[in-house]
Amino acid sequence: MSLVADFTLARGDFALEFAATVERGETLALVGPNGAGKSSCLQALGGLIPIDAGSVELDGRQLERGGSRQSLAPDQRRVGFVFQDLLLFPHLSVVENVAYGPRSRGLDRRSARSRATEWLERVGLSEFAERRPGELSGGQAQRVALARALACEPALLLLDEPLSAVDASARAELRRELRQHLDAFDGVRLIVAHDAIDAFALADRVAVLEGGRVVQTGTTPQICGHPRSTYVADLVGLNLFRGTASAGHLSLPGGAELVVASVPDGPTLAVLHPRAVALFRERPQGSPRNVWRSTVAAVEPAIDRLRVRFDAPVPLVAEVTHGAAQELGLGPGAALWIAVKATEISAYSG
Numbered sequence: 001m002s003l004v005a006d007f008t009l010a011r012g013d014f015a016l017e018f019a020a021t022v023e024r025g026e027t028l029a030l031v032g033p034n035g036a037g038k039s040s041c042l043q044a045l046g047g048l049i050p051i052d053a054g055s056v057e058l059d060g061r062q063l064e065r066g067g068s069r070q071s072l073a074p075d076q077r078r079v080g081f082v083f084q085d086l087l088l089f090p091h092l093s094v095v096e097n098v099a100y101g102p103r104s105r106g107l108d109r110r111s112a113r114s115r116a117t118e119w120l121e122r123v124g125l126s127e128f129a130e131r132r133p134g135e136l137s138g139g140q141a142q143r144v145a146l147a148r149a150l151a152c153e154p155a156l157l158l159l160d161e162p163l164s165a166v167d168a169s170a171r172a173e174l175r176r177e178l179r180q181h182l183d184a185f186d187g188v189r190l191i192v193a194h195d196a197i198d199a200f201a202l203a204d205r206v207a208v209l210e211g212g213r214v215v216q217t218g219t220t221p222q223i224c225g226h227p228r229s230t231y232v233a234d235l236v237g238l239n240l241f242r243g244t245a246s247a248g249h250l251s252l253p254g255g256a257e258l259v260v261a262s263v264p265d266g267p268t269l270a271v272l273h274p275r276a277v278a279l280f281r282e283r284p285q286g287s288p289r290n291v292w293r294s295t296v297a298a299v300e301p302a303i304d305r306l307r308v309r310f311d312a313p314v315p316l317v318a319e320v321t322h323g324a325a326q327e328l329g330l331g332p333g334a335a336l337w338i339a340v341k342a343t344e345i346s347a348y349s350g
């Protein structure tokens with residue numbers, strides 16, 4: 001049993017083309033730059049905006065067929081939503097918020113309330129049942145929104161940046177909890193994540209949307225090991241090169257060339273970890289096969305290290321320790337030698 005979606009839709013000038021199959025018990029994360037179509041995709045699956053062509057099926061039931069007026073309303077789709085702004089009813093108590101869905105699906109008041117109470121217990125919020133949403137922290141409100149979605153016993157759970165209302169200090173804990181709740185839910189789950197950590201921590205597979213199209217789908221190791229676009233490489237913190245390989249040499253668009261180990265000839269993608277980029281004040285002696293001189297474009301702090309950006313002749317990022325940065329006299333405009341071993345660049349057909 002699963003979600004099988006294959007559809008197109010247009011919103012003004014924007015065109016979305018989405019196809020994915022997600023199994024029950026599986027979480028697919030949608031990632032992509034702003035405006036890529038992630039929210040539109042969830043809205044279409046939930047029946048909030050119409051598709052133009054194609055179809056959406058859930059557990060063998062057709063939810064919508066494009067252009068045919070065959071479209072189930074959102075409340076007939078067995079879909080639960082958690083939106084980034086959560087959209088809790090401010091005038092209802094927490095327990096009434098959670099009971100609202102079951103109630104509007106025909107459950108009597110007492111049963112709906114008892115189901116809501118059960119869900120509040122599961123997300124650890126029993127003692128907040130009578131509060132108003134305005135009296136909750138971001139993390140508590142997020143748990144209420146999740147309980148409210150799950151209380152309707154959906155077959156498909158759609159979460160649009162569910163952790164965005166939560167401050168950084170509470171995020172890690174809430175992410176762990178959310179993963180547990182997702183694992184305990186046996187339906188299909190789709191989550192829009194802005195942050196790579198959220199996507200990779202919460203999902204079994206990740207689909208990358210760019211410009212309204214799915215450009216890559218895979219598990220975390222597949223995506224991290226073989227990013228197919230600059231956006232994905234940036235997301236996972238890697239340098240990505242796209243060029244043409246010939247006899248172990250990768251020619252890049254600006255005219256630069258890298259020596260790479262074992263790569264078939266033809267269009268090629270190659271990744272390089274920023275920590276594998278060595279920086280020197282003087283031209284290094286010895287074995288690295290790729291050595292060139294470049295000027296520092298920018299330096300940014302990254303937890304215990306510094307990320308150093310170079311724009312030409314090969315655009316890349318290097319990561320160095322604070323100690324090394326001092327020795328190198330690092331700063332924008334500094335001219336340095338860059339060395340990369342051919343074996344540190346992993347290349348694959350592009």
Ligand SMILES: Nc1ncnc2c1ncn2[C@@H]1O[C@H](COP(=O)(O)OP(=O)(O)OP(=O)(O)O)[C@@H](O)[C@H]1O
Nearest residue numbers: 011012014032033034035036037038039040041192
């Ligand atoms: N209500 C709307 N009416 C018309 N166009 C819309 C509407 N909502 C979104 N769009 C357009 O659809 C495109 C995709 O937007 P969408 O919100 O789906 O992207 P997203 O990937 O979720 O972006 P973000 O990460 O910024 O939330 C954008 O170009 C946007 O301008």
